[in-house]
Amino acid sequence: MAQEYIVETTGLTKHFKGFVAVRDVSLRVRRGTIHALIGPNGAGKTTVFNLITKFLDPSAGQILYNGDDITKANPADIARRGMVRSFQISAVFPHLSVLENVRIALQRPTGVSFHFWRPHTVLDNLNDKARELIAAVGLSDVETEPAVELPYGRKRALEIATTLALDPELMLLDEPMAGMGHEDISRVSDLIRRVSKDRTVLMVEHNLNVVADLSDTITVLQRGEILAEGSYEDVSNNSEVREAYMGTGHA
Numbered sequence: 001m002a003q004e005y006i007v008e009t010t011g012l013t014k015h016f017k018g019f020v021a022v023r024d025v026s027l028r029v030r031r032g033t034i035h036a037l038i039g040p041n042g043a044g045k046t047t048v049f050n051l052i053t054k055f056l057d058p059s060a061g062q063i064l065y066n067g068d069d070i071t072k073a074n075p076a077d078i079a080r081r082g083m084v085r086s087f088q089i090s091a092v093f094p095h096l097s098v099l100e101n102v103r104i105a106l107q108r109p110t111g112v113s114f115h116f117w118r119p120h121t122v123l124d125n126l127n128d129k130a131r132e133l134i135a136a137v138g139l140s141d142v143e144t145e146p147a148v149e150l151p152y153g154r155k156r157a158l159e160i161a162t163t164l165a166l167d168p169e170l171m172l173l174d175e176p177m178a179g180m181g182h183e184d185i186s187r188v189s190d191l192i193r194r195v196s197k198d199r200t201v202l203m204v205e206h207n208l209n210v211v212a213d214l215s216d217t218i219t220v221l222q223r224g225e226i227l228a229e230g231s232y233e234d235v236s237n238n239s240e241v242r243e244a245y246m247g248t249g250h251a
C-alpha cells in the first residue's frame with residue numbers, strides 16, 4: 001500500500017561549522033498535496049530542500065521517501081526514484097528552442113541518452129509528447145523560439161515543463177514565483193495547481209498570497225526550527241508566526 005506520507009524527516013539537523021542552520025526538523029509531506037515551506041530570510045528553507053534532495057548531507061536525522069531510508073542516498077538516486085527538483089532558469093538550455101529543451105528532458109527517464117548524431121526521425125518521435133507538455137504549460141505559441149528569448153514567467157513555465165518531462169512523483173519547486181509579475185504569477189499558480197493533480201508538490205515560496213492560494217499544508221520555519229504547521233488559516237492566526245514575520249516585509 002502507498003505510504004500516506006511521501007516524505008518523512010525525523011530530527012533533521014544541519015550544522016555549518018558550528019552554526020546550526022536546521023535543527024531537529026521533523027517534517028511530513030502528505031502524498032498528493034501541495035505543501036509549502038515558508039519563513040523569514042535565513043530560516044533554513046533552502047537548507048531543508050538541499051537536505052531532502054540530498055544536495056547536502058545532514059549532520060543528524062533521517063529522511064524517508066516512500067518509506068525507504070534515503071538519508072545516505074545521492075541526488076541521482078533519488079531523482080531516479082521520482083523526486084525531482086525544479087531548478088531556476090539554469091535548467092534550461094538558453095539557445096535551444098522550447099521544443100528542443102522539452103525533448104531533451106523527455107529522453108532522460110527513458111534512458112535514451114542525447115546523441116546529436118541520432119537520426120532526426122528518432123528524435124521526432126518525441127515531438128508528440130513534448131508538444132503535449134508544452135501545451136500543458138501554455139507555451140505552444142512559442143515552441144520554436146529559443147529559450148533565451150522568452151520573458152521571465154514563460155521561462156519558468158518552460159522549466160516546469162522540463163521537470164514534468166521526468167514525470168516526477170514528488171516535485172520540489174524552489175521559489176517558483178521569484179521575480180515574477182502579477183500576470184505570470186497567476187499563470188504559474190494555475191499551472192502548479194493543474195500539475196499537482198496526480199503528484200505531490202513541495203515548494204519554498206516567499207509570496208504569501210500564492211502560498212495561501214495553493215497550499216494544503218504550510219510549515220513555518222524560523223531559525224532552523226519548525227515554528228508552526230497547518231493550513232494557511234492555522235498558521236496565519238498563530239501569534240508566534242505573526243511575530244516572526246513582523247518587520248520582514250512579508251507580513
Ligand SMILES: Nc1ncnc2c1ncn2[C@@H]1O[C@H](COP(=O)(O)OP(=O)(O)OP(=O)(O)O)[C@@H](O)[C@H]1O
Binds near residue numbers: 040043044046047
Ligand atoms: N553553505 C553554508 N555555509 C554556511 N552557512 C550557511 C550555508 N548555507 C546556508 N547557511 C546559513 O544557514 C542559514 C539558513 O540558510 P537558508 O538559505 O537555508 O535559509 P532560507 O530560509 O532559505 O533563506 P532565504 O529565504 O533568504 O533564501 C542562514 O543563516 C545561512 O547563512
